Amino acid sequence: MYSLSLSPEQHEFRDTVRAFVDGEVNPVALNAARLDLGDRNPPLEVLRSASRVGLRSLALPEELGGAGADALTCCIVTEELAAGDAGVAAVLGETAALARALFAAMSPQQRERFLPAFLEDDDCHLALADREPGADKALGIDYHRPVPQARALDATAVRSRDEWIVNGAWERVGNAGLARLFAVLARTDDGPALFLVPQGAPGLTVTEDPEPRWYHGSRGTVTLKDSRIPLDNRLPAGAATRGGEVPWPLAVNLGIGRAAYEAAVDYAKLRVQGGRPIVEHQAIGTKLADAAIRLEAARALIWRAAFAADRPDAVADASLPDLPHAAMAQAFAAEAIYRAVKDSAECFGAMGVMRDMPLQKYVNDARICLYGEGGTADLKLRIAEAVASYRRTPSMLAAE
Amino acid sequence: MDFALSNEQRSWQMTARKFAEEEIKPISLALDEAPDAHGTFDWDIVEKGSKLGLRTLAVPKEFGGEGTDYVTQAIVMAELARGDSAISKTFSQNWKWSHLIAQACNAEQKERFLRPFVADHRFLLGKGITEPSAGSDNRMPPKDDPKAGLKLRAERRGDEWILNGEKCFIANAPVGKLFFIDARTDPNAPLRQGTTMFLVPYDTPGFRIGKVFNKSGWRFYRNGEMIFENARVPHANVVGHVNNSDMKTEAAGDRTGGDIFGDLELAANALGVCDDACEAAMKYARTAKQGGRPLFDQQAVQLKINRMNMLTEALRSLVMRIAWEHDRKIHSANAGLAMNFSTDVIQEVTELNLEIHGGAEGMAGRHAEKLTRDAFIWSHLAGDSVQRLKVAGRLARMAAH
Numbered sequence: 001m002y003s004l005s006l007s008p009e010q011h012e013f014r015d016t017v018r019a020f021v022d023g024e025v026n027p028v029a030l031n032a033a034r035l036d037l038g039d040r041n042p043p044l045e046v047l048r049s050a051s052r053v054g055l056r057s058l059a060l061p062e063e064l065g066g067a068g069a070d071a072l073t074c075c076i077v078t079e080e081l082a083a084g085d086a087g088v089a090a091v092l093g094e095t096a097a098l099a100r101a102l103f104a105a106m107s108p109q110q111r112e113r114f115l116p117a118f119l120e121d122d123d124c125h126l127a128l129a130d131r132e133p134g135a136d137k138a139l140g141i142d143y144h145r146p147v148p149q150a151r152a153l154d155a156t157a158v159r160s161r162d163e164w165i166v167n168g169a170w171e172r173v174g175n176a177g178l179a180r181l182f183a184v185l186a187r188t189d190d191g192p193a194l195f196l197v198p199q200g201a202p203g204l205t206v207t208e209d210p211e212p213r214w215y216h217g218s219r220g221t222v223t224l225k226d227s228r229i230p231l232d233n234r235l236p237a238g239a240a241t242r243g244g245e246v247p248w249p250l251a252v253n254l255g256i257g258r259a260a261y262e263a264a265v266d267y268a269k270l271r272v273q274g275g276r277p278i279v280e281h282q283a284i285g286t287k288l289a290d291a292a293i294r295l296e297a298a299r300a301l302i303w304r305a306a307f308a309a310d311r312p313d314a315v316a317d318a319s320l321p322d323l324p325h326a327a328m329a330q331a332f333a334a335e336a337i338y339r340a341v342k343d344s345a346e347c348f349g350a351m352g353v354m355r356d357m358p359l360q361k362y363v364n365d366a367r368i369c370l371y372g373e374g375g376t377a378d379l380k381l382r383i384a385e386a387v388a389s390y391r392r393t394p395s396m397l398a399a400e
Numbered sequence: 401m402d403f404a405l406s407n408e409q410r411s412w413q414m415t416a417r418k419f420a421e422e423e424i425k426p427i428s429l430a431l432d433e434a435p436d437a438h439g440t441f442d443w444d445i446v447e448k449g450s451k452l453g454l455r456t457l458a459v460p461k462e463f464g465g466e467g468t469d470y471v472t473q474a475i476v477m478a479e480l481a482r483g484d485s486a487i488s489k490t491f492s493q494n495w496k497w498s499h500l501i502a503q504a505c506n507a508e509q510k511e512r513f514l515r516p517f518v519a520d521h522r523f524l525l526g527k528g529i530t531e532p533s534a535g536s537d538n539r540m541p542p543k544d545d546p547k548a549g550l551k552l553r554a555e556r557r558g559d560e561w562i563l564n565g566e567k568c569f570i571a572n573a574p575v576g577k578l579f580f581i582d583a584r585t586d587p588n589a590p591l592r593q594g595t596t597m598f599l600v601p602y603d604t605p606g607f608r609i610g611k612v613f614n615k616s617g618w619r620f621y622r623n624g625e626m627i628f629e630n631a632r633v634p635h636a637n638v639v640g641h642v643n644n645s646d647m648k649t650e651a652a653g654d655r656t657g658g659d660i661f662g663d664l665e666l667a668a669n670a671l672g673v674c675d676d677a678c679e680a681a682m683k684y685a686r687t688a689k690q691g692g693r694p695l696f697d698q699q700a701v702q703l704k705i706n707r708m709n710m711l712t713e714a715l716r717s718l719v720m721r722i723a724w725e726h727d728r729k730i731h732s733a734n735a736g737l738a739m740n741f742s743t744d745v746i747q748e749v750t751e752l753n754l755e756i757h758g759g760a761e762g763m764a765g766r767h768a769e770k771l772t773r774d775a776f777i778w779s780h781l782a783g784d785s786v787q788r789l790k791v792a793g794r795l796a797r798m799a800a801h
Contacts, residue, residue: 036614136690136691138690138691138758140690140691140695140698141690141691141692141693141697141698142691143698212433212760212766212769214759214760214761214765214769272533273534273535273536273537273542273548274536274537274540274542274545274548275542275544275545275548276542283785283786283788283789284785287785342747342776342779345776345779345780346779346780346784346785348780349535349536349569349780350530350535350568350569350613350623350780352779352780353615353616353617353776353777353780354613354614354615354616355437355614355615355616356614360616363616363776364616367754367769367772368759370755371751371754371755371757371758371759371760372759373758373759375755375758375759376755377700377755380700381700
């Protein structure tokens with residue numbers, strides 16, 4: 001059954017978060033000092049308020065104390081948040097997605113130790129440290145070729161009586177500066193494993209990445225030096241790393257685009273030049289029409305990717321073609337939204353480039369989605385491999 | 401056809417290139433990354449460039465300037481922009497208005513303003529047209545709304561004019577020493593019949609600079625508000641005739657140099673930025689490695705570099721042709737078309753460069769990102785759609801004749 005209807009819960013989530021953004025996010029995000037690219041620290045007070053309305057544990061299953069939102073609902077919520085502030089949306093998106101993956105993977109004893117603290121502490125964000133310095137995530141030159149050899153992890157976890165001694169360094173760790181609980185990937189005698197490391201663990205150092213930031217939210221480097229971690233902090237084998245593949249970063253991009261577009265529509269109705277509101281001029285009207293088309297097309301693909309994440313059997317029952325839906329949605333959305341944001345900013349004339357005005361921030365935020373890590377260029381290579389049915393074997397994927 | 405430069409043109413090109421490489425480029429990124437709008441400017445570079453003649457390049461030789469032709473000016477703008485687009489614009493903005501002084505001011509005004517401009521290495525020029533409620537209305541006045549357009553009021557009192565109102569988004573406002581100000585002298589007449597242009601020195605009583613704007617691109621190039629509170633300007637400072645402002649109208653043609661020079665200026669500046677981006681992209685693609693091999697080994701990267709250079713060379717051909725046509729007083733809509741084209745080209749070329757760099761990380765990536773911010777200014781210069789419509793209008797009028 002083909003249906004584009006949202007469920008009553010999804011409507012409710014959207015309305016609640018939209019009201020939250022109006023009331024709590026926008027007054028902070030639209031402040032001139034925060035619009036200026038000089039201040040990109042995620043506002044902690046806003047993150048706390050968001051946690052109190054359940055957005056930190058949005059994707060955590062209901063039986064574990066979360067809202068149990070599916071991928072599509074997460075995308076709807078993330079878009080609303082990002083329309084207010086991309087940084088806030090990114091921090092909450094990462095924590096919510098990781099909560100779903102990590103707490104589901106934990107043993108009952110681990111859940112008992114870590115879940116209550118996570119649920120009670122509005123400041124408890126999560127981070128996954130799984131990328132080592134020098135690790136090359138790009139497909140690039142290896143397009144349509146087998147990866148030469150698996151790269152062993154440098155980080156090690158060595159068992160010493162009743163503890164693990166963990167040493168390692170990880171970079172580009174999302175939420176690094178805010179996380180109260182890290183999952184770090186290290187090599188053991190019996191293969192790679194994830195270890196739970198709380199903030200304040202001995203030997204743990206976190207450094208936020210230097211300005212200018214080319215990411216949304218928080219990101220940094222994590223190092224562990226001779227850190228002694230309780231034996232029971234090793235996650236069971238097979239723990240999912242990335243959070244159930246909720247395509248929330250795409251929804252961050254969408255929210256940025258919508259914010260710019262809505263601002264442009266409002267302004268075009270107010271600003272009078274040429275004897276009438278500028279929206280009544282074809283040059284501006286068609287720009288806004290193009291922006292609307294691009295945003296709706298992007299949303300359609302993003303929601304389809306979310307639907308694919310929520311319905312693992314969608315390919316098997318031929319509801320969806322066997323294609324990398326999230327990658328395709330990301331590649332299309334990043335380009336389409338960047339164009340929409342630039343056109344929206346242009347409607348503002350000189351104000352579109354002033355640092356105390358929101359448009360230049362939307363342009364910058366959209367540019368990060370397009371040219372940042374995992375930008376469209378490499379995505380297209382991965383999509384091309386899929387289109388040609390070039391399948392990477394599990395060992396090839398593990399090596400990447 | 402002959403594409404060769406004269407010895408003099410070649411010599412100016414070398415002077416500008418050396419200055420851009422040795423003086424501008426080393427300071428460009430640090431100034432761009434200054435946190436506030438006041439840290440982005442540097443008088444030393446203005447003085448150094450001025451001593452080479454780069455501030456007075458367009459002033460006729462009889463007034464002590466360099467008296468160069470448009471081809472030279474286009475080449476120098478592009479070379480300087482290769483070091484920093486906004487620094488290039490800071491110099492060429494003076495050429496734009498020194499053309500105006502030389503062409504539209506009377507002999508007494510030239511003596512009074514052009515001489516001190518030439519003599520002082522820190523003397524910068526500006527022009528105030530835009531106001532908070534009058535942007536594109538000044539460029540395309542609506543036929544059905546005669547009151548549209550700038551509102552700054554000038555009223556005659558004896559030998560003086562009293563100016564009241566404000567200007568907004570004015571280039572060089574916080575650093576300029578002399579400004580051309582368009583003011584409404586007949587509030588009941590349509591814009592072009594009721595506006596007069598005044599020469600207003602920065603220390604005019606009742607005139608001050610308000611907010612200094614903090615832009616996301618072109619950060620060296622200062623921009624601010626102008627506030628007039630009973631500012632007193634002598635009648636001797638009226639440019640041309642009362643109620644007949646030599647605004648950037650087509651009627652003014654190449655008499656003022658303002659309009660057509662402005663089109664050429666943006667296209668030539670964009671060309672320099674594109675050259676910088678092409679050079680940076682090639683360097684990065686040949687040195688940065690992925691999977692143990694230079695990025696350049698990838699077809700996807702080669703195709704981007706091809707497109708960047710293809711667009712840049714097309715722009716170069718157009719820019720040089722426009723400059724050559726200006727020197728021969730050949731009138732067409734080509735300069736406007738070149739400016740419109742340069743907006744598309746500079747953005748695509750700098751964005752491809754940023755894409756090759758994989759974002760704004762590291763020194764090379766930060767430079768690539770800066771170029772995209774500078775390039776985006778083109779969409780906001782005097783309203784990009786408005787400029788395209790103006791050019792179309794001009795083409796239609798030419799077709800009608």
